[in-house]
Amino acid sequence: MVLLDGARLSKEIKEQIRHEAAQLKERRGITPTLSVILVGDDPASHTYVKMKERACKEVGFHSIVHTMPADITQNDIEETITSMNQDPNVDGILVQLPLPPHIDTTRILELIDPAKDVDGFHPYNFGRLVQGLETFAPCTPLGVMELLRAYGIDPKGLDACVVGASNIVGKPMAALLLNAFASVDVCHIYTKDLQSHTKRADLLVVGVGKPKLIGPEMVKEGAIVIDIGINRLPDGRLVGDVDFEGVSQKASYITPVPGGVGPMTIAMLLTNTIKAARKRRG
Ligand code: NAD
Numbered sequence: 231m232v233l234l235d236g237a238r239l240s241k242e243i244k245e246q247i248r249h250e251a252a253q254l255k256e257r258r259g260i261t262p263t264l265s266v267i268l269v270g271d272d273p274a275s276h277t278y279v280k281m282k283e284r285a286c287k288e289v290g291f292h293s294i295v296h297t298m299p300a301d302i303t304q305n306d307i308e309e310t311i312t313s314m315n316q317d318p319n320v321d322g323i324l325v326q327l328p329l330p331p332h333i334d335t336t337r338i339l340e341l342i343d344p345a346k347d348v349d350g351f352h353p354y355n356f357g358r359l360v361q362g363l364e365t366f367a368p369c370t371p372l373g374v375m376e377l378l379r380a381y382g383i384d385p386k387g388l389d390a391c392v393v394g395a396s397n398i399v400g401k402p403m404a405a406l407l408l409n410a411f412a413s414v415d416v417c418h419i420y421t422k423d424l425q426s427h428t429k430r431a432d433l434l435v436v437g438v439g440k441p442k443l444i445g446p447e448m449v450k451e452g453a454i455v456i457d458i459g460i461n462r463l464p465d466g467r468l469v470g471d472v473d474f475e476g477v478s479q480k481a482s483y484i485t486p487v488p489g490g491v492g493p494m495t496i497a498m499l500l501t502n503t504i505k506a507a508r509k510r511r512g
Pocket of ligand 1: 370393394399418443458460491493
């Protein structure tokens with residue numbers, strides 16, 4: 231069994247981006263800039279934004295965080311996004327999700343300039359992704375593809391199963407795998423017999439948010455297993471959706487949690503941001 235080490239790979243990617251950012255600065259005077267909207271006091275959201283800020287700093291990007299109270303109005307967020315869209319110095323815009331229930335998240339995401347949509351959540355970019363066109367793909371599934379590529383795993387012709395079908399994880403994951411010519415089976419909460427799907431998969435990707443949803447009995451011998459889930463147990467430990475101990479006995483490759491897909495997500499945010507800076511500024 232080979233551990234797919236996202237922590238190590240993300241460090242290498244960050245080092246490469248740091249080098250590219252230094253060149254952009256030296257040759258063109260450009261500092262890639264990420265502008266973030268953070269609403270409310272959700273501790274996990276604050277932690278994620280801090281990690282993103284720290285990563286920007288590590289590679290020499292500029293990051294601006296607009297922290298807003300939980301009772302902020304739709305209009306106020308929309309005005310902030312409009313000004314970010316118009317600001318020539320802002321390359322990437324990220325709205326940390328989830329937003330409070332009184333906010334229309336779809337309208338917010340649709341307002342972001344697709345050229346600055348480094349999270350890849352705008353329907354324009356998502357549509358291009360489904361059509362296999364050049365786009366900003368969402369960072370988590372993009373990180374999974376990069377991890378596979380780095381370990382020489384080609385999805386072409388594999389039977390892939392994606393468990394979880396959200397707009398930010400499962401659906402773009404399925405689209406990226408399909409674009410890479412895997413045969414893709416997508417499962418969700420209403421899937422009748424989950425095991426009958428997961429058990430057939432050469433490549434199993436799980437992004438649900440339920441600890442130990444996938445046990446060894448649900449996995450094909452020799453499968454490649456990617457665990458996107460992040461769950462905090464009552465004792466404070468961080469675990470994925472896959473029973474790592476049991477499944478790692480059967481898998482040929484597997485991601486750990488933490489240290490697998492999580493760090494790749496941040497590395498892909500940096501990748502998308504420098505790509506946006508290059509494209510938009512010519
Ligand atoms: P979500 O709640 O929006 O979607 C969950 C999906 O899982 C839904 O499609 C739902 O139908 C499906 N589902 C729920 N219970 C199921 C079950 N018993 N069997 C099969 N499918 C089931 O969540 P999300 O935003 O897509 O996130 C999913 C997980 O990925 C969470 O643990 C989240 O923390 C994690 N995540 C990790 C990263 C990362 O960087 N590693 C990034 C984003 C999300």
